[in-house]
Amino acid sequence: MEKTLGCLEALCVNTESFSEDILDAGGVPVLVSLLCSDRQVVQCMATAVLCHMTENSQVCEELVHHGAVPILIKLLSVHQPELDSRCAVILADLAAHSKQHQSLIADLGGVALVVNLLTSDLQDVLVNGVRCIRTLCVRSPHNQTAVAHAGGVPHLIQILAVDSDTLQEEACLALAELSRGHRENQALICEAGAVGALVQALRHRKISVKVKAASALESLASHNSAIQQCFLRQSAPKYLLQLLTVFQLDVREQGAIALWALAGQSLNQQKLMAEQMGYSVILDLLLSPSDKIQYVGCRAVIALSRDSRIHQNGFCRENGVPPLVRLLRGSRTGQKTLLSVIEALGCLCIGVALTTNKNSQKTVYREQAIPTLLELLKAHKSQEIKVQVAQTLACVLLGNQKLQREFWEQEDFSYENIVELLNAENKNISLDAGHALSLFAYNSKAHQKAIRQLGGIPGKIYETFLNSDNETEKAKAAFQTVVLARVISGSDEVTLTARGVTILVELLQSDQSTTVIITAQLLASLAHMRAGITDAIVSMGATEHLSAHLDSEDEEVRTACTSALGYLTFNRYAHRQLMTKCRKSPHIYDLLMKNLAPDARISQLFTAEFERQRRIGFPSLSLGINGGPPVSPGNNKGPSKKLNTRGSQSAVGERETSAPSVHHVGQRTKSAHPKFRPGRTPCQH
Template sequence: MAESTVDEKGWGHIHLAAFKGFIKSVERFVSADPEQIELETEDELHSTPFLIAVTSKNKETVQCLIDLGANIEVINRQNHGAVELCALNESIELLEYFIGLKDEQSEEEAEAAGKCLQKLTEPHSKNNEISINPNWRFVYESGGVPIMIKVAKGTIADESKIPAFRTLLNIMEKSEVQEQITGGGGLYAFVRLLKSTSNTVIQLSAEILKKLAMTKEYAEQEVQNNAVPGLIKVLQNVTEPDVLVEAVDALGNIAEMGNKQTMVGTANGCIPAIITLFEGQKDKALLYSLCVAVRKISDNEKSNQMMLVDKGVTPYIVVLTRTKNRDLQLSAVEAIHKLAENNPQTQKEIVKENAQELLLQLLKRSRAELVQEKTAIALWALAGDDIDEQRYIAEQIEVQLLIEFLNSQSEDLHYIGSEGLAILAQGPINFCNEISHANGIHPLVRLLRSEKEQIVLSGIRTLRYLCVGIAYVPHHKNQMMLSQSRGIKFLIALMVHSRNDLIQVESALTLGYASLGNSEIMEEIFMNADFSYVRVLKMLYARNEVVRLLAGSALAAFAFNNIAQQKAISEQGGVRFNCFIPFLQSNDEFYRCTSAFQVVILARIIPDEEQAASSAAGIKLLVDLLQDSESEQILGLAADCISRLAHTRAGVPSAIIAIDGVEYLSKLLLSYTENVRGTAAIALGYLSYHHRAERELLNKCRSDPHLMKVLRHYCKRKISPAFLDAWKHYKRIGLPPIAEGRPTLVQMRAHRHYDDGTRPLTILSLDDTGNSSNLQSSASNHLQGEDGLLTGRSSRSSRISRIGSRSNDSFNNSQLSLISGRSPSSFLQPEITVDGEA
């Protein structure tokens, strides 16, 4: 190379000319000596004129030097080339040359420009937190995004586009960037690139589509640009896990954010492709993405739930609940939740795969709140509206853990804990004593201050069930604990000040239950200046028919066997029979049953109808329901209403007996649903004090001694001594054998198969008192009732039907919640955020 004069910095004349942009001088120097185009400075960098021009951000000089033949791949002593220098100096304007607007742009130029921007926008990492590089705005404002979209659309080799795509991913967090991508036709370009022969290009394109699909508007645009078929093709044709992860995530986001579950799920080959990817898959990241996609695609979409389960996704999802990887484990749990939610058919299929037992093991094994929250929600979704299944799950979770849920920081656990305790507090065999001993009342009262209405409603109902059992038998200890926890004050405040009519009337009804048979609580309620029957009476005329119905139930609870309160209700405005007529004449069995009980209790203070006539009408409706209803829930409710009426005023039991109430209740003793046979047994126990009922019931039991075993199992105290004495006489003179096929009293769940040779404990294992005579170890964990006697789990009956004949789902859910305590509201599931191994 020709000698050249250098200054004190080690720069020659051509270096100074390149730095200052003296293009004419650069051309003259190169023309005079071509070797000067690669002349290096004699400083520590040893830069060529081309690198000097890049450093000075002079695009015209850079173009001149390249036209003169400068080597654009040259690097200095710090290993910095043109790309690195552009990144260090934020030389985005050089991109106008590197890729420009001309069609003959080279792949090298496009790739170099992309690398420049990628380096410039690399995310910052500090304290293990990654944040967007502040240079994103410089790139955005300098027109870098349209340039990269041009690269995506261009005809250069796909591999040369990779740096530009990585740059977009670096800055895509910003909505301004996303808007430029979609507005500049980027969606179509990236969908087209899903067909690339380069797996890296497919992966980056799918990742860009995934991030854009997190916005509803862009998810819909992706659907319009045929992104779904393109992504499905990727699932079918690519085997590399890293690529598949992005494609699966993109499909899930389109389904979730675009509300396109049906379209994605029914797209040709989508669900089979997802399930095929589960087979033999060991890549944890891909398995996680597949579980998340299943959750998103099945969310509130029954057809997708059914298709996924029918095609065989359940075994793959269930087995993943046993993995030690926390994120993967939780993603599987959430997938089970969404597959089972509000779908009885998928619930049964998932239960067949032993999902409940695995989830219960996970719940008991982990103390992490997030794991407990997700697992409990999935378990409750599997139970669905089947009260027996809810009870089984609540029993397995156990009272103490349910109460711990109430004391957690999770609102979802608050709800599940309250709902579980509500189920356990109900029925002929309940856990009210255990909940009381475990101090469950105080945390339930705290729930009344929740900002979530569904949690407040659940807490109100659970407290109600804890205060009063079947046949309106008060639980005095729980009533007093409610008062000591300031629960009465909270309930009155909610009744008066809540903006939700349902919360107001539910609070009034729970106050009625809390005061039933308890003069101290009744006095506390009436000492509160805010309480007045006028408020409850006004609810009888509310717009919401459920509120009107529950207002009648609240008044009936206050008036039950309490003449003083009946008089107080009458003096403060009273009730009219026409308030009950729409419910008594309703096609809905729940309305008829509830209002029939109300008119019998309130008959004395209904001025516009004869007491005998209103009582007779109510009793007739209840007995008719015992005879005609096909709903296990309605049969249980009707039997409970009969049991309440059986110990009210004189004449009511006679009326029940006169229209064959004993006959129909006796038939219910053979029900496979514990709530039905238990409440029927308790009702008959009260009726047994009536001489005619005693004779009828003795004849029934003599013909079928199994009925007596059912009565003794559930009627611990309330059964006539004369009836028991007569039964002892029948035993002495001989009884027929108990027929085969009778329902067991200590039930295991009906869907279980006893492949290990064990058999469920049957009625033959119990002696005449309802106690166990020879209990096997398999029944050792059955629970103890209030008297310490053996109790059993509910069976899974086949005859649980939805209440009422109306087609409005939310309406039916509201009714169901009044019986079971389940709120019709559903949970919103956040995405998994837990890291690390279990």
């Protein structure tokens, strides 16, 4: 018997097709029966033969059909190293073949027994046990939880420290699958010390170990800001950037993907990551033949250039636009990457509060991106691509009269393609199409007239969004009704404007930080639009609500609200309200200046007046100096609310001064001065 099994094993090793011959000859049920032999040597040799056969999917099906799984799991409890190692190999192949087989192994108690193999001192047992754990966890949340409950995490972390490249690689891959999309396991693995161990693996001399560590890092940090910060504190990006210089494409792919996983979902964190990468690395990513790497490059461009004139100009100086246009025209560019390319071109052209960068607009236009964008708008099958193209076209032309004249003279364009998208069944497409039209119509009577000549926009399209429970949808729709008030049918301009402004100001009181951010950004854009809108914003109490968020724990909330307040200071009523608040509580002014973005604007008259009054002395400070009761810095706010998305604090107080009605026209200064910072010249908008 032993010699026969030995011959079968030798034939399987030397002839790939021999496993099929054994299968056709009915050998699988015979081998399964031998697993039940009372002689351990026979069991070992039978598993040796099966180890070489289970890469064949038909063999796996036959094994399950003849009841091999419970027998293999039972053999794991014998604790014989040779049997343990071979049973782990067979179970791993079964689990890799089918999700049903994964579940069967778990239901029969196999997970805990496989995890127990990690206590072995033998490398073969450890390697095959770790591989089995990895395959059991692939796309199986139930098994991921089971491995964690069985105590697998500490063992895997310990294996990372073993002086064996193979074991370290397998442990990294197992941790990657164990944590992929599983929030509880991510936290458990991090608490067990995986961050330091993985960063150490990233510093390994062998490239294959580094790549596997990068894979584990990607899964562990994905959509988990706390763990991302842990890796950032240990300088993980520095070691991942080294992978981008390696010749092998798959190594560069994993390095780029892991690097962007650490960038997270926060714009500020993504911008910091993109700055750490630098223009040259980003350009290399865009020029890569890999679609995955190109995508990361596009996301880095978006993060770097969003609301940053310095980086927009810097990227254009480094000739970053031609690679983007090349990807725009490329027939092999994937849809996900194409969307990011189009978005990146748009981000290069606009800044804070829809201010424009004429240098970037000119560069994109001269690189002949417009004809390609128009072709995509007319002919691409994806509505998502079309609506993103419409928004980018509007960004390239926004506020640039010279380019607009050239565009209308040279290009065949009609708003009909965008208006058609307004009626899309997908409400996100419809809302984004409305945003594209808003960008075209923004501060442009000519574009508004052109849209109106096509029949305008039915007001009923926006009713669903304005009454939506989704606050983001509601904010976007409200903004669009204000900008497009002259082209929306079914209601007059004043009513639409008043309704939109009212909704936006009310949304500033939301307990969702994302809502406050987007609403403040939209209000900042409206604050330097047509006359009268700023008065309406102020009359609804926006100054008070925005001021209440200046000490939020969320940096993006503070920045967005500060930008909106900065633009409102050019309105005499908002100027007076905010000055009154700052005189009573000077720390509000300090918060305002501290959180004002480099490209944001604030009235120089406002800052000069406050600084002058600060030098003279405020009544609130004089009280304390002369023995009166001190004024508490916190008294400027009313009852506070906790922003439940990111832990931000917001507060809504009572309005201090009466503002004008919607119909009054506020004063606007054409030569708005940006915030002055040492070493910087004022940006021209």
